[in-house]
Amino acid sequence: xxxxxxxxxxxxxxxxxxxxxxxxxxxxxxxxxxxxxxxxxxxxxxxxxxxxxxxxxxxxxxxxxxxxxxxxxxxxxxxxxxxxxxxxxxxxxxxxxxxxxxxxxxxxxxxxxxx
Amino acid sequence: xxxxxxxxxxxxxxxxxxxxxxxxxxxxxxxxxxxxxxxxxxxxxxxxxxxxxxxxxxxxxxxxxxxxxxxxxxxxxxxxxxxxxxxxxxxxxxxxxxxxxxxxxxxxxxxxxxxxxxxxxxxxxxxxxxxxxxxxxxxxxxxxxxxxxxxxxxxxxxxxxxxxxxxxxxxxxxxxxxxxxxxxxxxxxxxxxxx
Numbered sequence: 001x002x003x004x005x006x007x008x009x010x011x012x013x014x015x016x017x018x019x020x021x022x023x024x025x026x027x028x029x030x031x032x033x034x035x036x037x038x039x040x041x042x043x044x045x046x047x048x049x050x051x052x053x054x055x056x057x058x059x060x061x062x063x064x065x066x067x068x069x070x071x072x073x074x075x076x077x078x079x080x081x082x083x084x085x086x087x088x089x090x091x092x093x094x095x096x097x098x099x100x101x102x103x104x105x106x107x108x109x110x111x112x113x114x115x
Numbered sequence: 116x117x118x119x120x121x122x123x124x125x126x127x128x129x130x131x132x133x134x135x136x137x138x139x140x141x142x143x144x145x146x147x148x149x150x151x152x153x154x155x156x157x158x159x160x161x162x163x164x165x166x167x168x169x170x171x172x173x174x175x176x177x178x179x180x181x182x183x184x185x186x187x188x189x190x191x192x193x194x195x196x197x198x199x200x201x202x203x204x205x206x207x208x209x210x211x212x213x214x215x216x217x218x219x220x221x222x223x224x225x226x227x228x229x230x231x232x233x234x235x236x237x238x239x240x241x242x243x244x245x246x247x248x249x250x251x252x253x254x255x256x257x258x259x260x261x262x263x264x265x266x267x268x269x270x271x272x273x274x275x276x277x278x279x280x281x282x283x284x285x286x287x288x289x290x291x292x293x294x295x296x297x298x299x300x301x302x303x304x305x306x307x308x309x310x
Contacts, residue, residue, distance in 0.1 A: 012294055017262045019239035024154035031167050035149055035174045039141035042178040043133065 126191035127184065134181040141178070149174060151192065151264070152199050158259040159203040161248045169202045189273075196264075196274045200256050207252060246296035254289035261286045 027035075063069055121129070122143050132140035152173050156166035176198055177191070184191075247255050253275070260271045261282075268286075272279045 013243075013262070013290055013297070016239050016243040016293075016297065019236045020158065020243050020263050021265075022236055023240040024150075025157050025163050025166065027149050027153045027167065027170065031153075031171065032145060032149060034171055035145050036141060038171065038175045039133070039145065039178045040138065042175075042181070043136060043138060043141060047182070 127186045130177070130181045130184050130191060131186060133178070134184065144177075145174070148177070148192070148195060152195055155196060155259065155264060156199050156203055158244070158247060158263055159200060159252075159255060160206065161244050165206060169199060169206065172202055173198045190270075193270065193274050196260065196266075197276075200274070204252050204256075242297060242300050243293070246293045249296060250289055250292055254285050254292070257282055257285035258289035258293065262290075 060066070060069065063072070121132070121137075121139050124132070124140075124143075126144065126148070129140040129144050133144065149170060153166055153170045156169040156173075157163060160166050160169065173195060177195060180194075247259065250258065256275065257271060260266045260274065261268070266274070268279045268282050271277075271282045271286075275282065277285075
């Protein structure tokens with residue numbers, strides 16, 4: 001749509017828009033009273049304390065309190081100690097492996113081989 | 116503080132005072148914002164009772180938002196227009212098909228050519244409202260904000276979360292549809308197209 005056509009639409013509708021502005025419905029006294037009653041109810045409601053608590057306190061509660069935090073810390077330090085101090089191979093792992101024949105009766109001699 | 120000075124405060128300052136427990140701030144905001152919200156809701160819904168419900172709900176949300184309001188981020192009226200429009204759109208989605216049409220507006224009775232200016236004004240407003248009700252929701256919202264509430268295109272773009280160009284397109288198409296919808300009623304409403 002061209003600018004001229006747009007302006008013409010606006011001019012043509014001008015009296016209707018003016019009429020709409022001039023006849024806007026006003027809120028009733030009852031309605032204003034209801035809005036104010038809502039405001040009063042919200043205004044006198046105590047603030048929720050949740051946002052005032054520090055992050056560390058909320059985290060502590062989330063994990064289950066101080067005993068749970070102590071347990072988690074102990075487990076973490078133990079894991080660290082095992083990783084840093086103990087030898088990095090399992091004892092005995094460097095010795096020759098044991099061969100365990102769990103079914104000796106199934107063994108068979110090589111064909112044609114003399115003892 | 117003197118009584119009349121609080122009435123000069125901007126909306127966001129009043130909201131901050133309300134959040135701090137000031138009852139006068141609630142009264143001033145109610146008298147200042149409720150009529151605007153109500154008129155806007157009525158233009159989008161075409162029904163006074165529904166407009167009152169939506170306005171009360173929007174104002175309730177404003178009170179609840181007051182304590183978390185960040186001054187300077189958005190205008191209170193921008194936020195309120197957006198909430199009112201969203202509530203109206205939700206309501207129309209719930210009971211789609213209940214909108215008033217042009218045919219629902221009563222025709223003037225014969226022999227009443229000597230109508231007063233006030234009656235003609237009312238008839239024009241009613242005819243416009245009926246035509247608005249036939250527009251798609253976003254077109255209606257843009258036209259009402261621009262040409263009845265008198266907001267600028269950038270303000271409307273912020274309310275509707277669109278670009279300014281998209282707002283211009285919506286209002287342009289909306290006006291074209293309104294003009295077509297009202298074309299058959301110009302004479303009876305005392306309006307003559309001069310083109």
